[in-house]
Amino acid sequence: MRRSPVRIRAFILGALIVLVLLPPLAGASAWLVERDRERAGIHARLNTVVGYITSHRRDIQASPVLRGLGVLTDRLDVLARLVIAGPSEKRLLFVSPSLEQPAQAKLLGKLPAGRDVDHRVVPVGTADAPALVVADLYYRPLAGSAAALTALLSGVVVFIVLLALAVWLAGRWMVTPLARLSAQVDRVAGGDLTIDVPRSRIGEVANVAQAVEGMTAALGESAERRAEADEARRFLVTSIAHDLRTPLFALRGHLQAIRTGLGDPAVHLDRAEARADALERLIGNLFAYTRDDFAQPALTVERAPVAALVHEATAGLEHAARLGENTFVLEGPESVAVSVDRDRVKRALTNILDNALRHSPSGAPVEVRWVAVDASTVQVSVRDHGPGIDPELLPHVFDPGIRGTPVNGDDGAGLGLAIARRLVEQQDATLTAGNRADGGAELRLVLRRVE
Numbered sequence: 001m002r003r004s005p006v007r008i009r010a011f012i013l014g015a016l017i018v019l020v021l022l023p024p025l026a027g028a029s030a031w032l033v034e035r036d037r038e039r040a041g042i043h044a045r046l047n048t049v050v051g052y053i054t055s056h057r058r059d060i061q062a063s064p065v066l067r068g069l070g071v072l073t074d075r076l077d078v079l080a081r082l083v084i085a086g087p088s089e090k091r092l093l094f095v096s097p098s099l100e101q102p103a104q105a106k107l108l109g110k111l112p113a114g115r116d117v118d119h120r121v122v123p124v125g126t127a128d129a130p131a132l133v134v135a136d137l138y139y140r141p142l143a144g145s146a147a148a149l150t151a152l153l154s155g156v157v158v159f160i161v162l163l164a165l166a167v168w169l170a171g172r173w174m175v176t177p178l179a180r181l182s183a184q185v186d187r188v189a190g191g192d193l194t195i196d197v198p199r200s201r202i203g204e205v206a207n208v209a210q211a212v213e214g215m216t217a218a219l220g221e222s223a224e225r226r227a228e229a230d231e232a233r234r235f236l237v238t239s240i241a242h243d244l245r246t247p248l249f250a251l252r253g254h255l256q257a258i259r260t261g262l263g264d265p266a267v268h269l270d271r272a273e274a275r276a277d278a279l280e281r282l283i284g285n286l287f288a289y290t291r292d293d294f295a296q297p298a299l300t301v302e303r304a305p306v307a308a309l310v311h312e313a314t315a316g317l318e319h320a321a322r323l324g325e326n327t328f329v330l331e332g333p334e335s336v337a338v339s340v341d342r343d344r345v346k347r348a349l350t351n352i353l354d355n356a357l358r359h360s361p362s363g364a365p366v367e368v369r370w371v372a373v374d375a376s377t378v379q380v381s382v383r384d385h386g387p388g389i390d391p392e393l394l395p396h397v398f399d400p401g402i403r404g405t406p407v408n409g410d411d412g413a414g415l416g417l418a419i420a421r422r423l424v425e426q427q428d429a430t431l432t433a434g435n436r437a438d439g440g441a442e443l444r445l446v447l448r449r450v451e
Contacts, residue, residue: 008174008204015166022162027155034147045076046137050120053082053133057124060084060133066094079112079138084124086131093133116141173202181209188216251275277319299341299427303450306370306378307334309342313349314368317357325363328353332370338378338447344423345447348431351416352382352443359386359441372449380445388435397433417443 052072056065061084073080073096082094099112115138122133177200184195197213200206254272258265307330314321314328321328338345356366364385373379389397398421421431430446 008202011170011173011202015170019159019162019166023155023159026158027151030154031147031151034150035142035144038142038146042139042142045078046118046120046139048076049073049078049080049137050122050135053120053122053124053135057122057133060124061093069094070096077140079115081136081138083134083136084131085134086129096138099138112138114140173200174205177202177205177209181205181212185212188212188219248279251279274320299344301339301341301427303337304340304342304345305334305337306380306447307332307336309338309340309346309349310368310370310380313346313353316350317353320354320357321366326357326360327365329365329367331368332380333372336370336372336378337450339450340429340447341427344427345429348420348423348445349380349382351420352431352445355416356382356384356386356441356443360384361386373446374449376449378447378449380447381442382445383436383440383442385440388439389433389441391435394433394435398431 049069049072052069053060056062056068059065060082069080069082079096079099080094081092081096081099084091084093118137118139120135120137122135124131124133177198180198184197187195195212195216197209197216200209251272254268254275257263257268258272262268310330310332314330317328353366353368360366367383368380369383370378370380398417417431417433424431424445424447428448431443433441433443436442
């Protein structure tokens with residue numbers, strides 16, 4: 001399960017809170033532990049003295065026992081005053097030398113300097129002669145300095161450990177990834193797009209790394225597209241240079257025939273004019289392609305009747321249709337209008353019709369039909385009676401440089417349909433191609449309808 005990233009502000013705030021709170025808490029805990037340890041030590045010493053008295057309760061009044069008690073209290077830093085009380089008497093049994101004090105102090109009940117007292121009663125004697133030993137045990141109270149020193153040292157140690165941990169985490173989550181990211185950015189600046197972006201638990205650093213990764217991927221895709229576009233342009237330039245030679249060569253031949261009087265001058269003139277028209281369309285296509293590729297002029301959208309657009313496009317191709325003995329069959333309502341850039345759509349229709357003429361056999365009609373599909377769209381279909389589009393070329397028929405086998409005339413530069421699609425797609429229209437079941441190709445142009 002992936003952990004959510006930590007923000008820099010949250011990391012710094014959390015580190016400050018930990019550094020401020022945990023060392024005092026650790027010091028307080030150490031102080032409490034040390035105080036309890038000292039108290040436990042005091043009680044252990046007192047219990048040792050009481051245990052000695054209890055273990056020698058039958059012969060507590062013997063001199064060796066009392067000397068042993070004196071040695072034990074000196075070793076444990078405890079002062080003792082023992083009073084034995086029987087049924088008939090009460091007398092002092094043992095007193096530490098340091099407890100000897102003036103009678104006035106005894107009367108006032110003052111404790112020895114720097115001592116606290118603990119009162120204990122131990123039953124001694126026998127069942128026949130019971131007695132009690134009242135023991136006043138004087139011990140040094142808690143000094144507090146050791147606990148305070150322990151608390152201070154514990155707080156300092158915890159603070160240093162936490163600070164080192166915070167610095168280590170900052171280096172691991174921020175400094176190291178940023179350093180690696182800087183090195184990867186330097187590689188990108190040097191042209192190497194195969195980088196390994198570091199990961200980090202800090203959200204901002206992770207976002208920067210993802211942005212660099214996305215930028216690198218975009219640069220790689222842009223470089224690939226640029227290489228593909230450069231390759232396509234080189235191919236087009238080579239193809240167009242070849243295609244320009246064909247109509248120029250034919251035009252020169254017809255002009256030479258007219259100059260020398262070879263053949264019928266009217267026929268040569270008619271064919272020379274057709275070649276000049278083909279050359280004009282070829283150069284126009286090249287200009288349109290480069291203009292839309294680089295300049296990208298703004299659209300001028302207006303209302304235009306579909307019938308008028310179709311008649312204008314076919315009128316410009318009447319000479320080429322006459323040369324191939326082809327005709328245009330136009331069918332559609334006169335009242336249907338669309339919202340388009342008039343010049344661009346007319347140019348696209350001209351390219352589509354020119355493509356249909358070049359792939360139609362001599363004498364075959366080119367059918368142009370338009371119909372309102374619904375309240376928002378109009379479809380214009382252009383059908384020819386040629387062999388149709390090669391199924392292998394059909395998915396790429398709108399790519400620049402793709403050319404089919406012509407039936408009538410030259411095959412052009414493969415730019416007509418590519419330019420047509422680009423012109424109509426810029427104004428929310430679509431252009432598709434397919435083959436009809438009864439033979440021939442059909443191109444369908446869908447435009448936005450207006451009232």
